[in-house]
Amino acid sequence: MYASFLLMNRLLSTSSMALLLLLASPLAQAELILFPALTATERAGLNPRPDVQHAGHTPKQSELDAALNLFYSADKGRLRLLAEALISNKHPLSIERLQAGWLAVPATTVWLGRHHSPLGYWGTQFHHGAYMQTAIQRPASSAFGDPGDILPTHLSGLLIEGEHEQGDGSIDYTLSFGAGPTQGANGKLAAFDLAHPNQGTHKPGAVLRLSYRPDALASSEAGVFMGYSTIASELASVREIRQTVAGAFFNREQGRWRWIGEIYGVRNDLTQPAGNVRSSFVNANLQGEYGLRPDWTLYGRAENTFGDRNDPYLVHFPNFARERYLLGVRYELTRNQALKLELSDVRVAGDSYDQLALQWSAALP
């Protein structure tokens, strides 16, 4: 069965590339959007952590990050292509999303390809578009890449998205099944790479997400999600991780206020040479935003993790922000450019620090 899964992934890579060429033809209706971002970060209070595993990943005191996220979508009849690629000073070009879809009915799309896992709210709401999210930093449970995502953020395979109308509202559903990440020798999770399907061992994962919108065309919604992944590990101390995630989220917009909340319950069964061990913890975050004026937004967020003391899974993610409190302000420079200033207090394994970040971001055109 696993061999069949591997064959499916290789076919997926080939067919995705072929569809990309088809839908990139001049006859397709297309949209290309660029999301550039420049972020300057200063940290205070950092200490060396010689006793922490993978300590080489300690955050730097000062950082200047430049990133360009390219988004492309094309339609040809009921066929749809979606691609998102990220270029940054930290990483070479990476294909974040590459999906070929079929609009089965107007309210349901069946996708094949690499997509963002529908766990939670942040991942599928903001993807890699820095301009799209009010804050600079994402919640730790929804982090992409550095300082380390603890949950599968990408799956490569089948994604079904749809909605069922309920009067003025709707019930939205998302089902994802595909190749999940592998855990590298540095402890980090590495997603399936369509361009290099033979790299790493990527075992299947699945996620189901349901949400309710009182107004089908508005943004407020509340929902639940559940996911299961088998993660092969290249660490000497871990052979495999069976991870179950369940949680809930909401986004509430009313007048000048917006509230976004998520809660994740995570259970990991680690297969180790010395014997199996179980890990479980809960992570939650709540962000409030206030539109002071049409072009000024104040925001704040609190995040915390419970039951994480001496967690055998989290020990491999030293930069995971177990607790964080932040305050920030966002200013709309123009209709498609924003400036953000954010101050945060962060606690990681064995250390805590303060962080000041300034970001310019845009969505062009």
Next chain:
Amino acid sequence: MRPTQRLSAGAVTLLALMFAVHTAHAAEQRIVLVSAAKTVVAPLTPPELRRLYLGISVVQNGQTLTPLRNGTDPLLYEIFLQKVIFLSARNYEHQLLSQVFRQGGQRPPLYRNTDELIAALKAESGAVTYMWASTAETLPGLRIIGDIWQGSTD
């Protein structure tokens, strides 16, 4: 007639004339949904129209409708946003961007030139746009699908 009476009569007449002119400009206006004459599109309900212009696919009899935004008249666009989409321009642009970024598709193209808008309407099967009824009735090659707003522009 005494001079003061003449003055009063003149002032009343002037006021009446001003009111008449004002009333003419504040006459009822209609915004209509139009397509090319060769395109057959059934009237859309208000929710369907909102869905279409918020970047969500609307299909009629196997034909995917393509919305075009009419930016040739700022007042027309403002009324369309306020009375049909129920969003400010900033929030509308952000919601469109968010919808496309999450699920793919395209933001409805915005045309600021009437000739280019009409050309696009005729070139794309299933394309629809909105315009003043008085304009639609004078342009050849268009079909009026139905009224989407009626009121005073005062």
